[in-house]
Amino acid sequence: MSALLEVKNVSKAFGGVQANSGISLEVPEGKIIGLIGPNGSGKTTLFSSIVGYHPIDSGSIRFEGSEISKMRVRQIARRGLLRTFQQTRIYGGMTCVQNMLISTSMRDQTLGRLFASQKSGEHGRAEELLEFVGLYQKRHLMAGDLSFGQQKLLEFAMALMNEPRLLMLDEPTAGINPTLINGLIDRLKHANTTFGITLFVIEHNMRVIMNLAEHIYCLAHGELLADGKPEEIQNDQRVLDAYLGAH
Incomplete structure (x- = not known):
């Protein structure tokens, strides 16, 4: 399956704070991809860069094979790349x-x-x-x-x-009643399979992301720490140390 979204060596700093450093990842068409990491790891900054909310300092962001890193938010949205936010709009x-x-x-x-x-x-x-x-x-x-x-x-x-081609969801289960989360997972999967929408999801609820995503990227300190299938990420000691707080 071809990559719908390609992020290559993307870096972004705000003043003296390096939010993202040399991040590379792919979101294949038709898939559900996860993005995890502790608070401050650069996840939301990366999402904002992808959809054009602020320019990247270096690197490349390609959607459907076209460079979009210099485009405005509305231009990117009209191409079918949308996102939701931690705080609703x-x-x-x-x-x-x-x-x-x-x-x-x-x-x-x-x-x-x-x-x-x-x-x-x-x-x-x-x-x-x-x-x-x-x-x-x-x-x-x-x-x-x-x-x-x-x-x-x-x-x-x-x-x-x-009708987005790719929908990026920032913490979709945050604030949702725990008894309704399974239903939301089913709706996300249904949007993917029935509506044909590729999903790229930031999620702190590990049970949710492990049951939802086919491939997961983990950020830490603004850098890509690990990526792999859910079971691989779940057992990666680097992820356990950085994100799950294992000792």
């Missing part, structure tokens, strides 16, 4: 359905498309995706009235609304 004063419809502005460059889109069949798709993530009954509630976990599910649905 929703519109609390709008209903869930309205949030779904306005999310397509990332694709079409105008917030005014919110109401025009309702006549194009996207309203129905919005409701279908809200049902998919378990929020259909709350579709007319203000998004700001949802729990934090429900807001994360809404953000996931908003990303799906844009």
Whole structure:
């Protein structure tokens, strides 16, 4: 399977702090890839670099074979590369359905498309995706009235609304009721297999990432520490020492 995303020797510093140093990794098309590491290891910085939130200092980021490291966020998003965030980015004063419809502005460059889109069949798709993530009954509630976990599910649905080729998820299970996590894992896998969306996932919950990802990269101190299949990472002493706190 060809690499949909290729990161080669990427480095990024903020002042005197080296957030990423010479990181190389690949996300093959159609796969679910994990990214783990302790707090401050550079995971979110790498995600932000990939989607264009800040320029890298050196290295290369290629999506579908094209260099994207100099592109703006919206240019990258229109190519089908999207991300979610640790802290959700929703519109609390709008209903869930309205949030779904306005999310397509990332694709079409105008917030005014919110109401025009309702006549194009996207309203129905919005409701279908809200049902998919378990929020259909709350579709007319203000998004700001949802729990934090429900807001994360809404953000996931908003990303799906844009039909991404690659969706990067930053801590998708954080803040979600533990009893609902298995259902979220199933939805992520379903998005991958049924919708054909490649997933690149930062996750601190080791049970989740071990059951979700086919290949896992581990960062520590801004550098790539290890990568391999879940069982390999789970038994890698370097990962245990750096991330799991084994002695």
